[in-house]
Amino acid sequence: MDKAVVDRIAQFEGQEVLLQGWLAAKRSSGKIHFLQVRDGTGTIQCVLVKANAVEDEFAAADRCPQESSVEVVGVVRKDARSPIGFEVDASRFRVVSAAEPYPISPKDHGTAFLMEHRHLWLRSRRQHAILRVRATIIRAIRDYFDNNGFLLVDTPILTPAACEGTTTLFELDYFGEKAYLTQSGQLYNEATAAAFGKVYCFGPTFRAEKSKTRRHLMEFWMVEPEMAFADLVENMRVAEEFLAYVVGRVLDERRTELAVLERDIKPLEGVQAPFPRIHYRDAVAQLRTHGSDIPDGDDFGGDDETILTKLYDRPIIVHHYPTAVKAFYMKRDPDDPTHCLSMDVLAPEGYGEVIGGGQREESLEVLRAAIAAHKLPEEAFGWYLDLRRFGSVPHAGFGLGVERTVAWICGLPHIRETIPFPRMLEKITP
RNA sequence: UCCGGCUUAGCUCAGUCGGUAGAGCAGGCGGCUGUUAACCGCCGGGUCGGGGGUUCAAAUCCCUCAGCCGGAGCCA
Numbered sequence: 001m002d003k004a005v006v007d008r009i010a011q012f013e014g015q016e017v018l019l020q021g022w023l024a025a026k027r028s029s030g031k032i033h034f035l036q037v038r039d040g041t042g043t044i045q046c047v048l049v050k051a052n053a054v055e056d057e058f059a060a061a062d063r064c065p066q067e068s069s070v071e072v073v074g075v076v077r078k079d080a081r082s083p084i085g086f087e088v089d090a091s092r093f094r095v096v097s098a099a100e101p102y103p104i105s106p107k108d109h110g111t112a113f114l115m116e117h118r119h120l121w122l123r124s125r126r127q128h129a130i131l132r133v134r135a136t137i138i139r140a141i142r143d144y145f146d147n148n149g150f151l152l153v154d155t156p157i158l159t160p161a162a163c164e165g166t167t168t169l170f171e172l173d174y175f176g177e178k179a180y181l182t183q184s185g186q187l188y189n190e191a192t193a194a195a196f197g198k199v200y201c202f203g204p205t206f207r208a209e210k211s212k213t214r215r216h217l218m219e220f221w222m223v224e225p226e227m228a229f230a231d232l233v234e235n236m237r238v239a240e241e242f243l244a245y246v247v248g249r250v251l252d253e254r255r256t257e258l259a260v261l262e263r264d265i266k267p268l269e270g271v272q273a274p275f276p277r278i279h280y281r282d283a284v285a286q287l288r289t290h291g292s293d294i295p296d297g298d299d300f301g302g303d304d305e306t307i308l309t310k311l312y313d314r315p316i317i318v319h320h321y322p323t324a325v326k327a328f329y330m331k332r333d334p335d336d337p338t339h340c341l342s343m344d345v346l347a348p349e350g351y352g353e354v355i356g357g358g359q360r361e362e363s364l365e366v367l368r369a370a371i372a373a374h375k376l377p378e379e380a381f382g383w384y385l386d387l388r389r390f391g392s393v394p395h396a397g398f399g400l401g402v403e404r405t406v407a408w409i410c411g412l413p414h415i416r417e418t419i420p421f422p423r424m425l426e427k428i429t430p
Numbered sequence: 431u432c433c434g435g436c437u438u439a440g441c442u443c444a445g446u447c448g449g450u451a452g453a454g455c456a457g458g459c460g461g462c463u464g465u466u467a468a469c470c471g472c473c474g475g476g477u478c479g480g481g482g483g484u485u486c487a488a489a490u491c492c493c494u495c496a497g498c499c500g501g502a503g504c505c506a
Contacts, residue, residue: 029469030462049463066456081464101440105456106467108442112498168504184506209504210431222506301503344506356506401506427498 004076006042009086012076019046019072019088020096022123023064025106033061035090037072038123046072046088057093066105067123069096118421119430129257130417133250134406138202140249141223141400144242145200150225153192155185155201160380168208170218181206184399186329187384189226190360193395194387200225212425213302214414215352217403219423226397232331232341232359235396236317239345239355240273243315243400247271250409263411267349270314277317280339283308297338299325305352312348319343319358328370331361331394343398351408357398364388 004017021039028034031050036043050058064070074090081087103113104120114121121127145152158174159182169180185201192199202223209216225242227234247268250258258265278286287294290307294300299321300308309316320339323332330340342358361367367388371378378385406418416422421430 025467027465027468028462029465032463032465034465034468036466045466047464051463081466083466101457103440103456105441107455110442110499112437113441115498205506207505211504212431213501213503213505216505220506299505302501353506399506404506 001073006037006039006044006084008041009044009076009084013078013086014076016073016075016091017088019044019074021070021072023066023068023070023099024123025066026061026064028062033058035061035064035070035072035093037070037088042084043125044084044086044088045082046074046090046093048072048090048093052089052091054092060095061093064095065099066102067120068099070094071096115416115422115427116430122420125260127417129260130406130410130412131420132257133254133261133410134402134418136250136253137246137406137409138221138402140246141202141242141402143249144245145223145225148198148238150198150200151192151196153189153196153199153201154203155182155188155192155224157182157203168210170206170208183207184222185224186226186397186399187381189224189397190329190384190387190395193226193228193397194391194393197229198225198227210425214416215302215404215407217415217419217422217424220419221402222399223402224397224399226395228393228395230359230396231394232319232343232396235357235359235398236275236277236319236343237273239343239357239398240275240315240317243275243345243355244271244273246405247409258410261410261412263409267313268409272314275315275317275345276312277319278308280318280320280322283318286311297322297324302352305346306350309346309348309350309352315348315354316346317343318346326358328374328376329360329367331359332366341396345398347404347408349408349411351404353401354404354408355398355400357396359394359396362388362392362394364392 002012002015002017004012004019019037019039021037023035024038024043025036026033033048035046035048037046048058048061071094072088072090073092074088077087077089078085079087103117104124158179160179169183172179183205189199189201200223203221204219205222206219208218225238251265251268284294287304287307292304292307294304319342320333321342323330323338323340326340326342330342333339333341340358344353345355346352347354361370364385367385368378371381403415403418407415412418416424
């Protein structure tokens, strides 16, 4: 007898199969049990009729608590009444392990309760949909770079110093020396780009910011491409092509999941390159005509991003941010050093910044001055400055936050559901 | 870190003017051969977040601490 899986149930039509999973829910009419069995790939209704069942097994099914692990033997049958088009006419039923009373019922629960039971919450339909979309986004990210001449060259997670010195780091003891969890692969990417031309790194990053918002995690995944012989314009071109590709892949492969999430896909279908490109100064001017009181030379607040993105039907690229609000390695605009060759991609519908990047400073002298101006210790950047001594070239890159991208594409109100076990401000359990 | 709000049964919540605790769901028992958050009947279930205060009397008013939720700043 074959083992069947729910997401490929059609190929088992008419066959007797073994189904292994968990009892997600059940209903009964006395002599007929309707058992909703979730096997990880999906949920299917197994119909156990008393007249056709082993007596003990029918009684066991009646008593079986929610989320018990079970095995069902039965014949796969097409059924128009089923949401997935198929049911199993069960003949055998076995409880592998009976569950204790399950805390997550089919009814309403509050956020705090669900977060405390995140390890169980992951079993629910909505979480399945989100994490499947996440998996597709990650696969699409890898496919885009792998298929466009980028080499995956991963950067370290344990680092000796701040990449940017602008945000708080998680500090740890490295055999008696201070080390930090990485906040970006950026600086190492510049080294690998000088070795391989076009590279990307992809992994978790850590920021010990005391940020408590719907858009922040302490631990999040970031993909960061870096390109030698590339300028700001090329960087923007790659960013928009890349992002449009990722959204397109989700639309191609995850319609069912987006429907579960009740995501309006119209705005996603509009995510086509090119994206509107707006100089920072023009963005500020637009904001002011729409009620923002943003001062000159300031970075955007969350409200500003929302106001700005709602003026467009697709993601927008804001470029040439003020030099003062960006990291030391950003190349200054040769025509206006108060602004730099940076760019952010802001997602529509109020989701805001999902990509940040820019062209890097390639001049040794300018970079050393920038390190000094940011009051960073030059000795910590010795190897990084070497990159400007041995064949420096114009180069550019960006970073995309995976969880923000998942939240946007899924249409979620909060980033906490976009990763299996979110690390939030002062919350690390489960 | 700052500003709001919340905390009552396993869960989601109600609880009037301060007078000693309620519903739905979940759980248990019984019924039902097509249920889709099934339905019907019965039952068990409470340190009202902790501590302190006011009062004859506090879930209710006051103080304080904690936890959580939302927002700001910072950022992807």
